[in-house]
Amino acid sequence: MSYTTTAHHDAHEDHPSGIMRWLTTTNHKDIGTMYLIFALIMFMVGGSMIMLVRAELFQPGMQLVQPEFFNQLIGVHALIMIFMALMPAATGFANWMLPLQIGAPDMALPRLNNWGFWLLPPAAILLTLPYILALFGIGDGAIATGWTFYAPLSVQGGIGVDFAIFAVHLLGISSVMGSINVIVTIFNMRAPGMTLMKMPMFAWGWLITAFLLIATIPVLAGAVTMLLTDRHFGTHFFDAAGGGDPIMFQHLFWFFGHPEVYILLLPVWGFMPQILQTFARKPMYGYKVQVYSLWAIGALSVVVWAHHFFTVGMPVPALLYFMYSTMAISIPLAVLFYCWIATIWRGSMSFETPMLFAVGWIILFGIGGLTGLVLADVAADAQYHHTYFVVAHFHYTLFAGGIMGIMAGVYYWLPKMTGHMYNEKLGKLHFWLTAISFNLTFIPQFFLGLAGMPRRIPDYALQFSEFNMISSIAAFVLGAAQLLFVYNIISCARGGKKATDQVWEGAQGLEWTLPSPPPYHSFTEQPVVK
Amino acid sequence: MATQSQGHYFVPNPSLYPFILSAGLLVMAAGFIFSVNESVPGHSAGSWMMLGGLGVILAMIFLWLGKVIAESQGGHYKTWEDKSFRWGMMAFIASEVAFFAAFFGALFYMRVISVPELAGFDPEFTPYKDFLGAWPSAGPGGVVLGTEYTTAQFTPMGAWGIPAINTLILLTSGATVTWAHWGLLKNKRSQLVMGLFLTVVLGLMFIALQAYEYHHAYNELGLTLQAGAYGSTFFMLTGFHGFHVTLGTIMLIVILLRSMKGHFSPEHHFGFEGVAWYWHFVDVVWLGLFVFVYWL
Ligand code: HEM
Ligand SMILES: [Cu+2]
Numbered sequence: 074m075s076y077t078t079t080a081h082h083d084a085h086e087d088h089p090s091g092i093m094r095w096l097t098t099t100n101h102k103d104i105g106t107m108y109l110i111f112a113l114i115m116f117m118v119g120g121s122m123i124m125l126v127r128a129e130l131f132q133p134g135m136q137l138v139q140p141e142f143f144n145q146l147i148g149v150h151a152l153i154m155i156f157m158a159l160m161p162a163a164t165g166f167a168n169w170m171l172p173l174q175i176g177a178p179d180m181a182l183p184r185l186n187n188w189g190f191w192l193l194p195p196a197a198i199l200l201t202l203p204y205i206l207a208l209f210g211i212g213d214g215a216i217a218t219g220w221t222f223y224a225p226l227s228v229q230g231g232i233g234v235d236f237a238i239f240a241v242h243l244l245g246i247s248s249v250m251g252s253i254n255v256i257v258t259i260f261n262m263r264a265p266g267m268t269l270m271k272m273p274m275f276a277w278g279w280l281i282t283a284f285l286l287i288a289t290i291p292v293l294a295g296a297v298t299m300l301l302t303d304r305h306f307g308t309h310f311f312d313a314a315g316g317g318d319p320i321m322f323q324h325l326f327w328f329f330g331h332p333e334v335y336i337l338l339l340p341v342w343g344f345m346p347q348i349l350q351t352f353a354r355k356p357m358y359g360y361k362v363q364v365y366s367l368w369a370i371g372a373l374s375v376v377v378w379a380h381h382f383f384t385v386g387m388p389v390p391a392l393l394y395f396m397y398s399t400m401a402i403s404i405p406l407a408v409l410f411y412c413w414i415a416t417i418w419r420g421s422m423s424f425e426t427p428m429l430f431a432v433g434w435i436i437l438f439g440i441g442g443l444t445g446l447v448l449a450d451v452a453a454d455a456q457y458h459h460t461y462f463v464v465a466h467f468h469y470t471l472f473a474g475g476i477m478g479i480m481a482g483v484y485y486w487l488p489k490m491t492g493h494m495y496n497e498k499l500g501k502l503h504f505w506l507t508a509i510s511f512n513l514t515f516i517p518q519f520f521l522g523l524a525g526m527p528r529r530i531p532d533y534a535l536q537f538s539e540f541n542m543i544s545s546i547a548a549f550v551l552g553a554a555q556l557l558f559v560y561n562i563i564s565c566a567r568g569g570k571k572a573t574d575q576v577w578e579g580a581q582g583l584e585w586t587l588p589s590p591p592p593y594h595s596f597t598e599q600p601v602v603k
Numbered sequence: 604m605a606t607q608s609q610g611h612y613f614v615p616n617p618s619l620y621p622f623i624l625s626a627g628l629l630v631m632a633a634g635f636i637f638s639v640n641e642s643v644p645g646h647s648a649g650s651w652m653m654l655g656g657l658g659v660i661l662a663m664i665f666l667w668l669g670k671v672i673a674e675s676q677g678g679h680y681k682t683w684e685d686k687s688f689r690w691g692m693m694a695f696i697a698s699e700v701a702f703f704a705a706f707f708g709a710l711f712y713m714r715v716i717s718v719p720e721l722a723g724f725d726p727e728f729t730p731y732k733d734f735l736g737a738w739p740s741a742g743p744g745g746v747v748l749g750t751e752y753t754t755a756q757f758t759p760m761g762a763w764g765i766p767a768i769n770t771l772i773l774l775t776s777g778a779t780v781t782w783a784h785w786g787l788l789k790n791k792r793s794q795l796v797m798g799l800f801l802t803v804v805l806g807l808m809f810i811a812l813q814a815y816e817y818h819h820a821y822n823e824l825g826l827t828l829q830a831g832a833y834g835s836t837f838f839m840l841t842g843f844h845g846f847h848v849t850l851g852t853i854m855l856i857v858i859l860l861r862s863m864k865g866h867f868s869p870e871h872h873f874g875f876e877g878v879a880w881y882w883h884f885v886d887v888v889w890l891g892l893f894v895f896v897y898w899l
Binding site: 099235239249261283289291298312315325597 | 616636639683694703709721741742743832839
């Protein structure tokens with residue numbers, strides 16, 4: 074692909090200054106920056122909560138926190154990490170990079186874009202407010218059901234459940250607004266000559282993410298609305314006495330929940346091949362096949378949801394169907410892995426921080442996928458369901474596959490966004506500390522799960538002590554290592570070696586044709602893609 | 604897609620409306636939570652918070668859309684921007700479809716799976732021996748969260764009274780709005796205004812009949828929100844639909860007023876079309892309701 078850039082860089086920046094700039098902005102770069110900063114802050118908040126959990130689990134017996142509070146920490150940690158760290162980070166990249174990558178002047182619906190972001194802080198307030206209210210004797214703290222809101226526990230739970238329901242509503246509106254923006258931007262704002270099959274992979278990843286969000290987030294909204302009316306207005310959706318069924322909640326929740334795990338990862342699958350090709354200095358392998366695989370995974374992801382509750386009691390044909398369909402997802406996923414590896418195969422690789430994260434990501438996310446296959450086996454899952462094995466599985470997919478993928482993206486694009494190089498030594502140190510302590514945190518949890526330790530319980534039998542202690546110590550290191558990440562980002566934003574336009578020797582794509590940092594309004598004249 | 608540059612895209616100026624709108628939503632949500640949790644101190648202030656939040660939300664929607672209309676009249680929206688709105692509206696309606704799908708899903712699940720299952724247990728062991736599981740059902744009754752709950756005695760809503768009339772009303776309104784659209788395309792302002800006016804009247808009639816039906820259900824049929832599976836799905840589905848009809852009617856009124864002011868031209872009228880699409884969507888959802896909630 075080659076480009077003729079006709080972008081004229083007018084430097085005029087017509088926006089209010091100070092705080093008003095951020096409250097009112099309609100600029101995709103400003104909004105992207107806010108998303109990314111919000112995600113980083115919430116990542117640290119959600120991380121601190123789980124440090125407390127790991128401290129409690131350091132030894133058997135009850136040490137630090139009340140069991141109720143322990144339950145609240147676990148659920149809020151997960152909700153924060155999923156909805157307020159990983160998803161906003163991906164949306165932040167979409168805002169920053171999609172218009173630059175497809176040669177658009179901005180996102181298609183800029184004011185809606187601003188609203189999409191500003192729904193997030195109120196949601197964060199709603200989710201965490203019950204902790205503070207409880208200090209004043211109002212209510213009994215935040216949601217204590219885990220992130221899955223299962224009825225009947227959530228029907229009986231305290232005021233924290235109501236707050237979480239409305240937090241989810243605001244997050245849902247935000248996601249839908251963000252998705253509408255992405256879809257419209259991709260369909261309507263591409264530079265002349267950029268056909269769909271010439272789009273950067275990141276745009277494909279996000280397009281499918283946006284479709285999945287539009288199809289499933291409203292179902293979650295419906296489910297928690299039913300929960301709300303069951304709690305306060307006497308409906309019987311999840312109550313057998315009225316003809317309802319608590320298991321119906323699980324169906325509704327996971328109809329959203331399983332696609333959600335792909336929503337969290339598809340954006341990463343989009344930009345990761347771009348990072349790999351950059352540092353392997355070799356074109357991406359199998360572009361078309363990757364696009365088809367992304368579509369296949371997106372489509373399959375909405376028909377496999379019941380694998381999250383095999384043990385709840387289902388007819389055998391249903392078990393078989395959900396088992397085989399789940400396993401079928403691993404086929405397109407394996408194709409993607411093949412393409413990623415083939416992209417770097419015999420490339421002239423160099424290992425700057427983004428590449429370290431990218432290669433580490435392939436391996437660690439691979440472990441996540443393989444352990445998922447184990448869980449997809451109905452007979453095996455009868456043993457592993459609701460144990461630490463599941464916890465370890467989804468941290469390999471979500472922390473390694475999601476967060477570490479996002480970290481690769483941060484290091485990759487930070488020089489473009491700030492105009493400065495980050496500290497490479499510190500970045501590498503961050504990678505190694507993260508990768509090692511991550512494995513030391515979660516490998517023991519596989520063994521704990523195999524040995525039968527249940528998840529979401531603050532105390533455990535003595536035989537689990539050693540592994541838990543190792544896991545806790547490693548988790549503290551993992552948490553501390555993220556301070557390096559924050560420090561590196563802040564100092565990179567403040568200054569440092571000037572970044573070139575190209576930044577990385579092998580980087581390809583429209584975003585690298587612009588200066589670093591790009592002007593406030595880029596591509597007001599669209600480039601023509603040949 | 605065009606192969607040459609499409610000119611300048613309109614990026615609106617910085618705006619504070621979205622931020623204030625979100626703040627209003629936060630206040631309304633918190634107020635709602637306080638107002639429904641009677642055990643919580645500060646419970647009485649909840650309703651006022653809720654109203655305050657709602658006021659802010661309405662004001663912001665009014666100002667925001669007012670600004671959009673002004674921008675449209677100011678000639679800022681050309682074909683390129685227009686396309687964005689079209690794609691955006693389609694995606695939004697798709698998300699609304701998914702929202703209703705959740706409630707239809709609940710209806711089918713209860714009707715096909717959970718209610719029959721509750722009636723199908725081994726009589727030796729079930730507490731629901733006398734429960735037959737026929738639809739419509741309010742469930743077998745029993746203990747609900749510590750309180751004794753007995754199956755509500757209710758008469759289901761018949762399909763061929765008000766619901767059938769309402770079906771006719773909505774189908775007709777779909778036709779009148781299309782007729783208005785033809786008028787707009789032919790630049791016949793009177794046909795446009797007349798068609799929209801009729802659509803609004805039909806929308807209001809629908810809402811009035813629906814309100815009467817609810818009154819009837821509560822006072823004469825014993826059919827309430829608390830009436831188990833049937834009551835829950837009946838009121839949640841028709842309630843959310845009625846809410847959408849109300850929104851749609853308000854949107855139609857705005858479009859009617861704009862048409863009377865001379866807004867819209869045969870080439871440039873996304874505002875009209877967006878509302879018309881929305882109205883058709885509401886119409887289609889109603890057909891689903893008529894068939895699965897009232898009729899079958
Ligand atoms: C080949 C791929 C995968 C398969 C076959 C698979 C299968 C499964 C199964 C069967 C479970 C339920 C285990 C149980 O609760 O007993 C599960 C849990 C989970 N998986 Fe996966 N998975 C795969 C990939 C992923 C990916 C890519 C993600 C995230 C991005 C993910 C995130 C999760 C999460 C969050 C849970 C736990 C949810 C909870 O109970 O809170 N999985 N997986
Ligand atoms: Cu799943």
